[in-house]
Amino acid sequence: MPEKPGSYQYYDAEGTIIYVGKAKNLKSRVSSYFHTEVDRFKTKVLVSKIWDISYTVVNTEEDALLLENALIKKYNPRYNVLLKDGKTYPSICITKEYLPKIFSTRNINKKLGTYYGPYSHVGSMHAVLELIKKLYHPRTCKQPLTEEGVKGGKYQVCLEYHIKNCGGPCINKQSWEDYQKNISQAREILKGNTRQVLRDMREEMMKLADELRFEEAEEIKRRYLLIEQFVAKSEVVSQTINNVDVLSITNDEKVAFVNYIHVSNGQINQSFTFEYKKRLEESDEELLQLAIVEMRERFNSNAKEIILPQEVYINLEGVTITVPQRGDKKTLLDLSVMNGKQYKFDRLKQAEKLNPEQKQVRLMKELQDLLHLPKLPYQIECFDNSNISGTDAVAACVVFKKMKPSKADYRKYNIKTVVGPDDYASMKEVVFRRYKRLLEEKQPLPDLIVADGGKGQMEVIRQAVQDQLNLDIPIAGLAKNDKHRTNELLYGFPPRVIGIKDTSELFRVLTQLQDEVHRFAITFHRDKRSKRALHSELDDIKGVGSKTRDELLNSLKSVKKIREADLSVLAEIIGSAKAKIVFKHFHPKE
Numbered sequence: 001m002p003e004k005p006g007s008y009q010y011y012d013a014e015g016t017i018i019y020v021g022k023a024k025n026l027k028s029r030v031s032s033y034f035h036t037e038v039d040r041f042k043t044k045v046l047v048s049k050i051w052d053i054s055y056t057v058v059n060t061e062e063d064a065l066l067l068e069n070a071l072i073k074k075y076n077p078r079y080n081v082l083l084k085d086g087k088t089y090p091s092i093c094i095t096k097e098y099l100p101k102i103f104s105t106r107n108i109n110k111k112l113g114t115y116y117g118p119y120s121h122v123g124s125m126h127a128v129l130e131l132i133k134k135l136y137h138p139r140t141c142k143q144p145l146t147e148e149g150v151k152g153g154k155y156q157v158c159l160e161y162h163i164k165n166c167g168g169p170c171i172n173k174q175s176w177e178d179y180q181k182n183i184s185q186a187r188e189i190l191k192g193n194t195r196q197v198l199r200d201m202r203e204e205m206m207k208l209a210d211e212l213r214f215e216e217a218e219e220i221k222r223r224y225l226l227i228e229q230f231v232a233k234s235e236v237v238s239q240t241i242n243n244v245d246v247l248s249i250t251n252d253e254k255v256a257f258v259n260y261i262h263v264s265n266g267q268i269n270q271s272f273t274f275e276y277k278k279r280l281e282e283s284d285e286e287l288l289q290l291a292i293v294e295m296r297e298r299f300n301s302n303a304k305e306i307i308l309p310q311e312v313y314i315n316l317e318g319v320t321i322t323v324p325q326r327g328d329k330k331t332l333l334d335l336s337v338m339n340g341k342q343y344k345f346d347r348l349k350q351a352e353k354l355n356p357e358q359k360q361v362r363l364m365k366e367l368q369d370l371l372h373l374p375k376l377p378y379q380i381e382c383f384d385n386s387n388i389s390g391t392d393a394v395a396a397c398v399v400f401k402k403m404k405p406s407k408a409d410y411r412k413y414n415i416k417t418v419v420g421p422d423d424y425a426s427m428k429e430v431v432f433r434r435y436k437r438l439l440e441e442k443q444p445l446p447d448l449i450v451a452d453g454g455k456g457q458m459e460v461i462r463q464a465v466q467d468q469l470n471l472d473i474p475i476a477g478l479a480k481n482d483k484h485r486t487n488e489l490l491y492g493f494p495p496r497v498i499g500i501k502d503t504s505e506l507f508r509v510l511t512q513l514q515d516e517v518h519r520f521a522i523t524f525h526r527d528k529r530s531k532r533a534l535h536s537e538l539d540d541i542k543g544v545g546s547k548t549r550d551e552l553l554n555s556l557k558s559v560k561k562i563r564e565a566d567l568s569v570l571a572e573i574i575g576s577a578k579a580k581i582v583f584k585h586f587h588p589k590e
């Protein structure tokens with residue numbers, strides 16, 4: 001399952017939804033139900049009845065919450081906790097009155113006014129209302145104000161006017177035009193269209209500053225900053241969209257995935273992805289025509305508008321086809337595309353789990369296409385050096401076959417011809433030795449060599465492989481950034497950067513190859529350094545083994561005291577024959 005936010009649905013053996021949930025991370029949340037340590041009885045009962053799982057991915061946790069709410073209300077699943085009062089999420093209403101009011105409500109009646117939201121987080125909704133109240137001071141009284149009543153002086157101001165929370169439009173203290181201007185700006189804020197509002201406020205602020213009316217300009221600035229910080233818009237729910245079908249298509253070579261979303265009363269209440277196996281290389285338009293008819297029939301949809309990613313000729317009476325370019329409808333289309341792509345990715349991952357070789361072949365094919373290699377990179381080899389100021393210089397070669405480590409083919413090298421810390425010369429020596437031997441033994445050569453470094457390492461490998469051995473083996477490099485993290489794939493001569501995402505699966509395999517050769521070289525260098533540190537002069541005496549060495553060191557404690565000891569002292573410890581060998585080594589003239 002994807003590691004993305006969304007809503008998941010559990011089905012029983014009859015195909016009925018028995019539970020709807022939401023998650024910040026679908027994979028983690030759903031897998032938690034199937035852990036052996038789950039000890040809640042009700043959860044065990046639920047899990048025992050699950051026969052199938054479906055899910056819908058969204059972009060944020062808030063959208064997952066809204067989607068969960070819509071699905072629970074539609075299907076009323078057996079194992080979901082019912083909402084306490086059965087109410088929906090609140091919205092903000094601007095009434096259709098002479099002097100409109102702005103307030104929150106859970107009841108949608110479009111005859112009463114225009115609705116914005118709903119808001120899954122009640123606190124954020126109250127924050128929006130508080131912002132509008134501070135900016136525009138809309139009236140809060142419940143009396144039905146009319147144009148005739150205001151002009152006839154029928155009304156009196158209330159406490160809100162005296163404490164400066166209302167401009168007093170009921171007695172013409174605030175003009176109708178000014179009040180409507182404020183309401184219009186409040187509408188734009190609730191829609192999220194704040195650019196024009198901010199532009200107008202900035203012009204007004206600068207004009208007041210030019211007129212030296214700095215206190216008024218400062219008040220406009222305060223409002224300007226408040227609006228600038230305001231963000232309130234949901235991509236999953238929009239009261240402006242009702243009874244709409246959304247379809248998108250995601251293609252593979254042999255399979256097409258069509259995602260279907262239905263929006264009713266501003267909420268997604270159905271989401272499903274169909275898989276179509278292509279028989280005759282059908283076009284996207286042909287597949288969408290088939291899907292529209294099939295899905296509308298399956299889900300009993302009577303939507304009068306269908307949102308699609310492209311124009312499709314289909315004759316449905318009273319139905320409009322829309323191909324949106326921006327706005328809420330485009331957001332819904334993008335969401336459908338995202339679900340289709342996620343479904344395709346999940347099916348691919350599922351197939352690769354059942355057949356691991358399929359994944360390996362896919363990655364090899366991806367790398368071949370990326371670098372334009374003459375054949376699949378079945379065998380890839382990578383080299384690395386390790387030394388400390390030139391001492392104990394070693395190198396290592398790691399081999400990957402079918403994108404997996406082939407540890408039986410790993411090789412270690414002691415540097416023989418290079419003196420001092422010269423990584424380039426060491427690399428050149430090892431690469432030459434490696435492939436000269438493979439040629440002599442008639443062993444298969446690699447399909448790709450990867451340098452643990454950038455242009456310099458690639459060049460010395462090229463000199464050894466192409467100039468000295470006259471071999472034609474592709475060479476790539478993995479370059480690091482200033483923070484010593486691998487961030488670029490290089491290929492060709494002169495080397496050029498190959499476009500590959502550092503989060504992709506292929507890039508992770510290449511960095512795994514790099515990490516493996518680095519680990520192998522460091523381990524070999526550490527072992528060699530440790531052996532040298534434990535080496536003593538006694539190890540160089542022929543005829544003296546480790547047992548004799550240990551007996552001498554245990555008795556005399558150091559090589560210096562062994563060197564200074566008489567023959568008789570040595571003979572008491574290790575016997576006369578071996579004592580003569582040791583004594584002769586330290587005292588050759590005697």
